[in-house]
Amino acid sequence: MFQPVVLGRRRLLDGGISDRAGIGAASPGARVLYHHLPANSPWRRFTPSQNGVPDRPRLHLLHEPSLPRLSPFHLARGPRAFALAREMALRALDAPATL
DSSP, X not given: OOOOEEETXXXXXXXXXXXXXXXXXXXXXXXXXXXXXXXXXXXXXXXXXXXXXXXXXXXXXXXXXXXXXXXXTOGGGHHHHHHHHHHHHHHHHHSOOXX
């Protein structure tokens, strides 16, 4: 979804390249803020395991079922979905970390 960027000598890539959840490339033991967007696609019946929440230590789940559904046919909903997701992420980041 996002174009690669170079920061210093490191290239940063969208995690979705390696897996749908986008966390497969995270270092073992790293804290992960995971924004779960369940797919509502007919293709999910072939790969249902990719639609669940990953089982990973130190994963902090963000899930908001009321976010507007997006698709290539509903891109106008993007700004509202982004604003809601951003608010949710900022609230989570402001909350104290739990062990």
